[in-house]
Amino acid sequence: ILIKNNKNEITKKIQLANCDEIFYAGTRLILIRENDHISLYDAQQKRSLASVRVGKAKYAIWSNDMNYLSLLSKHQLVICNRKLEQLCIIQENISVKSGAWHDSGVFIYTTSNHIKYALINGDHGIIRTLDLPIYITKIKDNSVFCLDREVRPRLLNIDPTEFKFKLALINRKYEEVLHTIRTTKLVGQSIIAYLQKKGYPEVALHFVKDEKTRFGLALECGNIDIALEAARALDDKRSWEKLADIALLQGNHQIVEMAYERMKNFDKLAFLYLITGNL
Numbered sequence: 001i002l003i004k005n006n007k008n009e010i011t012k013k014i015q016l017a018n019c020d021e022i023f024y025a026g027t028r029l030i031l032i033r034e035n036d037h038i039s040l041y042d043a044q045q046k047r048s049l050a051s052v053r054v055g056k057a058k059y060a061i062w063s064n065d066m067n068y069l070s071l072l073s074k075h076q077l078v079i080c081n082r083k084l085e086q087l088c089i090i091q092e093n094i095s096v097k098s099g100a101w102h103d104s105g106v107f108i109y110t111t112s113n114h115i116k117y118a119l120i121n122g123d124h125g126i127i128r129t130l131d132l133p134i135y136i137t138k139i140k141d142n143s144v145f146c147l148d149r150e151v152r153p154r155l156l157n158i159d160p161t162e163f164k165f166k167l168a169l170i171n172r173k174y175e176e177v178l179h180t181i182r183t184t185k186l187v188g189q190s191i192i193a194y195l196q197k198k199g200y201p202e203v204a205l206h207f208v209k210d211e212k213t214r215f216g217l218a219l220e221c222g223n224i225d226i227a228l229e230a231a232r233a234l235d236d237k238r239s240w241e242k243l244a245d246i247a248l249l250q251g252n253h254q255i256v257e258m259a260y261e262r263m264k265n266f267d268k269l270a271f272l273y274l275i276t277g278n279l
Contacts, residue, residue, distance in 0.1 A: 001030075003043060014046060023060035031060050031069075038071055040084045050084035063101040068120060070107045072096050077109060079120050088122030098135040098146070106163045108139050115144065115156070117163040121170060123194075127158050161186050169200060181206045196220070215239055219246050224255055237263055244268075 001022065003012040016032060023031035025040060029049075032039045038060070039051040052071070059072040068087075071078040077090040077099070092111055099109030107118045112133045118124040134146040134154060144156040161184050168176040180186060181203075192213070195204035201220040208214045215230035224247055231239045244259035253276055260269040 001043075012043065014041075014043060021057075023057075024062070025060075026062075026066055033057055038084070052078065052080055052084045052086050054078045059099070061099055061101065061107075063105065063107075064103065068101070068105070068107075070099055070101070070109075070118075072099055072109070077107075077118060079107060079118065087120045088118070090118055090122065090124050097133055100136045100139045102139050102160070102163075103141070104160070104164060104167055106160075106167060108136065108144070108158075110134055110136055110146075115158060119163065119166060119170065123166055123170075125162060127160075127163070128156075162191075165191075166194070169195075169198065169203070174203075177203060178206070192217075215242075219243070222246070222250065224250060224252055228255060228258075231259070235262070 001014040001016060001019070002010050003014070005011050018034040019032050021033035023033070025031045028042060028044045030041050030043055032041050032048075033056075036053055036055055037051050038054050038057055040049045041047070042049055054071045055073045055076055057071040057073050057078075061070045061072070062068070067082050069080045069082070069084070071080065074095055075092050077092065077096060079087045081087060094111040094113060097110045097112065099107055102108050102117075105120070108127070109116055109118065110130070110133065112130075114129055115127045116124060117127055132148060134148055134156070136144055136146045138145040142157055142160055144158055146154050146156060148154055161180065165177065165180045165186055168180065192204045192207055195201065195207075196217070201217045202223065205214060205217050205221070205223070205226060208217060211230045211233040215227055215234060218224075218227035218230060219242060224243075227243055227246065231243045240259040240262045244256050244263075247255035247259065253272065256272060257269065260266075260272060
């Protein structure tokens with residue numbers, strides 16, 4: 001590697017054993033591609049600072065604040081921090097074409113068929129489908145600036161609601177989460193399943209109108225009041241049994257008593273009166 005000044009004069013030579021590509025990494029630093037690794041190299045000290053394993057990276061794209069790095073291979077996306085510590089890896093069946101960082105800190109990238117998003121924790125999804133492949137050059141707010149295969153500039157609009165919602169959850173910005181729920185149409189089983197998987201059943205409750213689903217979510221997050229409302233609407237033995245079990249664990253004997261009465265389970269009701277001294 002030859003380093004030159006503004007007069008095109010060589011100021012430094014660096015000998016590297018296995019380097020087939022270099023990428024920008026900030027002042028004095030470069031990224032070196034070596035077979036299946038990317039190394040962060042200090043050109044001034046002439047030494048490697050860190051490395052990460054990634055299959056034949058084609059592009060290295062830094063976030064605006066240079067705190068995060070996205071490495072794009074043919075079928076792989078790797079996101080690292082400034083120290084080249086791997087934060088997540090995403091595999092794609094279709095070729096990854098391009099990408100850029102959104103101002104919110106979410107990476108937006110394209111495949112042949114879709115515009116997608118990736119959060120630094122590994123959560124990812126589809127933003128919109130594409131008729132033809134595009135190559136992103138910049139993202140600003142809800143606008144994607146890109147080129148098509150004929151190198152013609154194009155401007156596409158995207159809906160950032162889903163990835164901003166997930167980002168707010170990760171950052172525990174619950175007011176923003178509730179605002180999104182109240183003001184958008186972000187509903188569906190996929191969002192409910194996501195919230196359950198990530199441990200937010202109480203947030204998922206705001207999306208659900210089906211009483212059976214509401215009942216299950218309410219039990220999961222220990223919300224006895226909503227569970228009672230749903231159990232009354234369902235009014236089946238199985239629901240009352242589950243409600244009684246959770247209420248008993250919480251020490252809510254009044255709800256337990258009501259559930260046993262609805263089930264006509266007088267044996268358990270008598271035992272409840274016995275242990276609570278309500279004779």
